[in-house]
Amino acid sequence: MASCPGAPTLGIPFGVGRGGQGEAPQWAGGVPVPRPLCPLQDDKEYVGFATLPNQVHRKSVKKGFDFTLMVAGESGLGKSTLVNSLFLTDMYRDRKLLNAEERITQTVEITKHVVDIEEKGVKLRLTIVDTPGFGDAVNNTECWKPVADYIDQQFEQYFRDESGLNRKNIQDNRVHCCIYFISPFGHGLRPLDVEFMRALHQRVNIVPVLAKADTLTPAEVERMKNKIREEIDHYGIRIYQFPECDSDEDEEFKLQDQALKESIPFAVIGSNTVVEAKGRRVRGRLYPWGIVEVENPSHCDFVKLRTMLVRTHMQDLKDVTRETHYENYRTQCIQSMTRMVVKERNRNKLTRESGTDFPIPVIPPVPDVETEKLIREKDEEVSVGQPEPPDPRPHSLHPPPPPPPPPPPPPPP
Amino acid sequence: MAASDAGGHPQNVGCRTLSLSAHVGFDSLPDQLIRKSIKHGFCFNVLCIGETGIGKSALMSSLFNTNFEDSPSTHFLSSVRLRAQSYELQEGNVLLKLTIVKTVGFGDQVNKADSYQPIVDYIDAQFEAYLEEELKVIRSLFSYHDTRIHVCLYFISPACRSLKTIDLLTMRNLDRKVNIIPVIGKADSISKNELQEFKKKIMSELVSNGIRIYQFPTDDETVSEINTITNDYLPFAVVGSMEKVKIGNKMVRARQYPWGIVKVENENHCDTIKLRRMLCTNMEDLREKTRAYYESYRCCRLEKLGCRDIGPENKSISSADPLRHRFSPLPAPCLDIPKLRYRRSHRPNRNQHPSLDRAIIRHLHK
Numbered sequence: 001m002a003s004c005p006g007a008p009t010l011g012i013p014f015g016v017g018r019g020g021q022g023e024a025p026q027w028a029g030g031v032p033v034p035r036p037l038c039p040l041q042d043d044k045e046y047v048g049f050a051t052l053p054n055q056v057h058r059k060s061v062k063k064g065f066d067f068t069l070m071v072a073g074e075s076g077l078g079k080s081t082l083v084n085s086l087f088l089t090d091m092y093r094d095r096k097l098l099n100a101e102e103r104i105t106q107t108v109e110i111t112k113h114v115v116d117i118e119e120k121g122v123k124l125r126l127t128i129v130d131t132p133g134f135g136d137a138v139n140n141t142e143c144w145k146p147v148a149d150y151i152d153q154q155f156e157q158y159f160r161d162e163s164g165l166n167r168k169n170i171q172d173n174r175v176h177c178c179i180y181f182i183s184p185f186g187h188g189l190r191p192l193d194v195e196f197m198r199a200l201h202q203r204v205n206i207v208p209v210l211a212k213a214d215t216l217t218p219a220e221v222e223r224m225k226n227k228i229r230e231e232i233d234h235y236g237i238r239i240y241q242f243p244e245c246d247s248d249e250d251e252e253f254k255l256q257d258q259a260l261k262e263s264i265p266f267a268v269i270g271s272n273t274v275v276e277a278k279g280r281r282v283r284g285r286l287y288p289w290g291i292v293e294v295e296n297p298s299h300c301d302f303v304k305l306r307t308m309l310v311r312t313h314m315q316d317l318k319d320v321t322r323e324t325h326y327e328n329y330r331t332q333c334i335q336s337m338t339r340m341v342v343k344e345r346n347r348n349k350l351t352r353e354s355g356t357d358f359p360i361p362v363i364p365p366v367p368d369v370e371t372e373k374l375i376r377e378k379d380e381e382v383s384v385g386q387p388e389p390p391d392p393r394p395h396s397l398h399p400p401p402p403p404p405p406p407p408p409p410p411p412p413p
Numbered sequence: 414m415a416a417s418d419a420g421g422h423p424q425n426v427g428c429r430t431l432s433l434s435a436h437v438g439f440d441s442l443p444d445q446l447i448r449k450s451i452k453h454g455f456c457f458n459v460l461c462i463g464e465t466g467i468g469k470s471a472l473m474s475s476l477f478n479t480n481f482e483d484s485p486s487t488h489f490l491s492s493v494r495l496r497a498q499s500y501e502l503q504e505g506n507v508l509l510k511l512t513i514v515k516t517v518g519f520g521d522q523v524n525k526a527d528s529y530q531p532i533v534d535y536i537d538a539q540f541e542a543y544l545e546e547e548l549k550v551i552r553s554l555f556s557y558h559d560t561r562i563h564v565c566l567y568f569i570s571p572a573c574r575s576l577k578t579i580d581l582l583t584m585r586n587l588d589r590k591v592n593i594i595p596v597i598g599k600a601d602s603i604s605k606n607e608l609q610e611f612k613k614k615i616m617s618e619l620v621s622n623g624i625r626i627y628q629f630p631t632d633d634e635t636v637s638e639i640n641t642i643t644n645d646y647l648p649f650a651v652v653g654s655m656e657k658v659k660i661g662n663k664m665v666r667a668r669q670y671p672w673g674i675v676k677v678e679n680e681n682h683c684d685t686i687k688l689r690r691m692l693c694t695n696m697e698d699l700r701e702k703t704r705a706y707y708e709s710y711r712c713c714r715l716e717k718l719g720c721r722d723i724g725p726e727n728k729s730i731s732s733a734d735p736l737r738h739r740f741s742p743l744p745a746p747c748l749d750i751p752k753l754r755y756r757r758s759h760r761p762n763r764n765q766h767p768s769l770d771r772a773i774i775r776h777l778h779k
Contacts, residue, residue, distance in 0.1 A: 047478050048693035050505040052455055055697035057443045058633060065442050089431045114428040120440040125428070165712050311438040315445035323555055334550050 064123040066172060067314060068154075070204065071128065072147060072196065073181025074135040077211035081270035082179075083128055085283060085294055086306055090272075091115060091128055108133045108146045129175060135192055143192075144199045151175050151203045155329040174326060177240070177309065177317045178204045181211040182265060188227035189235075197237045203325055205240035205317050207309070208232070213267035213300050214285060214292045221267045228265050239264070242308075243316055260308055266301035269294055454501075454508035456559045457696060458539075460591065461513065462532060462583065463568025464520035467598035471653030472566070473513050475666055475677045476689045477502060480655055481513065490518030493531045497560075512560065520579060529583040536562055536590050540710040561707055563699045564627070564692065565591045568598040569648060574611055576618045584624045590706055592627035592699050594691075595619070600650030600683050601668060601675045608650055615648055629691055630698050643691055649684035652677055 071079040083091055091113050111130045116123065131147055154173045161170040178200060182193055197206055210216075210224060232239060245257045271294050275284045283294040294302050309317075461469040470483040481500065497514040514535070519528055539560045546557050567584060569576065584593055595615065597603070603611060619626060626647065629640035654677050657664040666677040677685050692699075 047476070047502070047504060048690060049455075049457070049502070049509050049696060050507045051694060052507055052509070052696050053447045053451055055694070056450060057447055058635065059697055059701070060443045060446055062633075065439075067439075086437075088434045088437055091431075116428060116430040117433055117437075117439075118430075119433060119437060122440045122442055124439050124442065165715055167708060306438070311441050312445065314439060314442060315449070319449065319555075327552070331550055 061122055064125065066125040066127070067318065068127040068129060068173060068175050068177075069309075070131070070147075070151075070175045070178040071181070072131045072134055072178055073211065074183060074192075075132070077181040077183060078268075078270045079130070079179075079181055079211075081272050082181075082209075082211075082268060083270075084272055085270040085302065086309065087117065087126065089115070089117065108143050110146055110150045127173070134196075140192055144196045147196075148199055148203060151200070152329065155203075155326055156333070158326065159330055159333060174321055175204050176314075176321045178206050180206055180208045182208055182228060184210055184212050184215050184224065184267075188224065189231045194231070194235050194237070197232075197239070198235065201238045202328065205320055205325070206237075207240050207305075208265035209305065210265050210267040212269065214269045216267070225263075225265060225267070240317070240320070242313065260304055263301050263304050266305040268302050268305055269300045270302070451506060451508075453556070454510050455696075456510045456512070457700070458512040458514065458560060458562050458564075460495075460532075460536070460562045460565040461515045461568065462519060462565060463516065463598055464570060465518065467568045467570060468651070468653050469515050469566075469568060469598075471655050472596070472598070472651055472685070473653070474655050475653040475685055476692065477511065478666075483515075486517050488518075488521045490521060492522065493518050493528050495531060495535045510558070514562065525579050528579060529586045532583065533586050533590070536587070537710070540590075540707050541714075543707060544711055544714060561703050562591050563696075563703045565593045567593055567595045569595055569615065571597055571599050571602050571611075574607075575614050581618070581622050581624070584619075584626075585622065588625040590710070592702055592706075593625075594627050594688070595648035596684075596688065597648055597650040599652070601652045603650065612646075612648060612650070627699070627702070629695055636694055640691075640695070643687055646684055646687055649688045651685045651688060652683040653685065 069083075071083060073079055080091070109132050111132060113128045113130070115126050115128075117126060118124070129150070134143055134147070137143065151174075154175060158170070158172060158174055161167065180193070180197060182189065197208070200206060208228065210221070210228070213221060216224060242257065242261055245254050269285065269292055271283045271285050271292075273283070273285075274281050275286050275291055276282075277284060277291045277293060282291075282296075285292045285294075293299050297303050459473070461473065463469050465486055465488050470481065470485075474480045479500070479502065481498065483498075494517045495514050496517050497512055499510065499512045502509045502511055516532060522528065539562060543557070543559065543561055546552055546554060565587060567580070569580060584595075587593060597608075597611065597615075600608065629636075629644050631637040631641050631644075652668065652675055654666045654668050654675075656666070656668075658667040658669050658674055659665075660667065660674065660676075668675040668677075675682050677683065680686050
């Protein structure tokens with residue numbers, strides 16, 4: 001057994017802060033070798049709970065991961081090609097592309113492709129949500145609606161599952177990230193782009209990308225990016241924000257992180273084919289004037305996008321979806337339920353239905369003033385966003401003696 | 414290629430397994446997952462049940478190598494109470510928020526019939542607090558300080574040479590709510606031979622009374638071997654000490670007698686180190702099993718509130734019904750809205766309108 005290291009340097013064997021920047025992290029072999037607990041006759045401070053992260057790691061690998069990625073943008077911007085390039089596999093088999101006539105009356109569809117992929121023992125169930133038909137029609141008013149509805153549906157499904165009795169096998173189909181493709185052929189954002197992003201930025205993490213960037217020179221790319229960033233600010237669109245670096249990360253990582261933030265929107269090129277360039281086989285596009293390499297950082301930002309999406313920020317995208325977007329949805333849902341429930345109570349009070357048939361808790365009917373106060377209080381609780389209510393009102397739902405007209409059924413004990 | 418069941422992933426119709434042509438990089442996902450947990454720290458809550466003076470505080474100090482200050486309590490309390498204290502320990506870059514809950518006055522009363530009740534109530538109260546947080550309109554589950562009890566160390570007195578009735582009674586009321594690890598306190602008063610007999614007797618009494626204690630898991634190949642071996646040492650015969658004795662040129666936790674020195678960290682002298690090792694290497698499993706206990710608590714609680722799941726034939730199913738398993742994962746069961754009777758929670762509510770919240774949950778599934 002190895003001799004026992006002293007407590008402060010009891011290294012935890014993982015590259016925290018690196019998370020796979022292209023080279024494998026220290027223990028990406030799937031199952032890390034557990035640190036042998038050394039005989040403790042002579043050691044003073046070592047207890048051993050530092051292996052807890054290892055245990056969590058093992059259990060998470062055993063359980064497997066899932067991720068849902070949505071791609072949105074007009075037809076022909078290279079969405080499917082980019083997805084194939086990102087995950088180095090062929091997602092789309094037997095895809096049928098429509099011609100212009102067929103697309104006149106096409107409505108926006110939502111299609112889902114689910115694949116299981118595995119790398120070094122880590123299993124990932126990847127769901128790609130596609131939006132064929134987006135922006136293709138002549139009249140695109142509210143074409144973002146099916147997309148927003150889909151996202152809301154997933155949230156609702158999760159809310160129901162979470163509120164159910166048996167929660168063992170909840171499937172998480174919530175959309176974790178939406179890559180929005182901006183056309184390089186214009187001068188920045190178009191009205192449709194703005195409308196789409198504004199409709200969805202409260203529901204999903206939006207990562208804008210500049211598609212087909214091989215039609216732009218580096219200078220043009222810079223100009224486009226600046227313009228797009230300006231317009232995003234101007235229209236109040238909240239795209240996905242990278243979390244701040246820890247202060248104890250090393251300088252190199254901080255610089256990389258800074259470069260990543262400044263590259264938004266990523267200028268990407270995708271390719272389904274492998275070509276020969278300078279003796280190497282690379283994914284790329286062959287032109288008479290040269291070969292565009294997808295994975296060459298000086299040709300496009302594809303590598304940055306892949307690093308961000310897959311290697312460093314996948315878990316953070318899921319966390320933001322869970323903790324912010326889903327919680328917002330849930331809060332709004334409950335808020336609207338509150339109004340419906342209270343209104344129904346009042347309606348039932350007016351029609352004097354028998355108390356035992358109510359589908360809702362039997363409590364004495366509340367006079368209207370109280371109802372409005374309840375709704376206002378709930379709204380305040382929601383808008384102020386404080387976990388602790390200012391002071392609990394123990395009797396607000398059980399008001400003092402009922403008014404003269406028919407005494408309400410007594411509250412249950 | 415048929416979709417393989419990836420450990421916890423349910424079978425999904427229409428899901429393909431694809432192979433990758435090169436390194437993509439999502440194998441760093443587990444690391445990304447852990448990075449956040451490390452920053453946030455981990456919670457671990459221990460409940461110690463045992464008579465006054467059996468050595469709960471000494472054992473805790475020995476297990477975590479930190480002298481937790483605690484004054485000895487009196488024998489003359491009229492009822493059992495629980496005292497909880499929280500500490501933050503750091504090892505390497507792992508922050509552990511440890512909460513130690515001890516019973517005070519357990520086994521002291523003349524009439525011990527209700528001794529277990531405050532303990533059960535405390536455990537339920539922690540589950541209830543978590544449930545309240547989950548049902549809130551604005552909730553912060555991710556920064557919530559989890560107070561649910563992850564492990565219960567039950568101290569058996571070395572004097573009696575078998576389990577007492579109160580031990581059986583208490584453990585029987587707790588074994589469906591918390592992971593129980595029985596330990597023999599002050600084990601330095603028992604000789605090796607007597608100890609073997611004692612342990613065998615205790616285990617057979619536990620089995621014959623149908624009491625479920627925590628078994629260290631043997632399905633993870635990394636720890637299965639050591640867990641299988643250690644499962645045979647249950648219950649652990651522990652010795653704790655708050656004091657250190659100078660042996661050679663080192664200060665060692667020990668108890669000094671005229672006839673020798675009992676070293677707490679010597680595996681020949683007692684099982685304290687085994688217990689520490691087991692707690693540390695299986696900490697995540699203990700936490701996972703606690704989450705499962707919480708789910709059954711929640712299920713019972715919601716059922717008491719009148720919620721039932723409905724299967725596709727519109728028939729109400731209770732959670733004990735084996736048919737339920739047929740209905741996962743789709744379609745999602747919807748909660749039935751019954752003729753309603755529900756009890757308001759007796760705890761002081763952090764939510765202003767708990768009845769409204771519950772009505773909403775029910776209404777959602779209307």
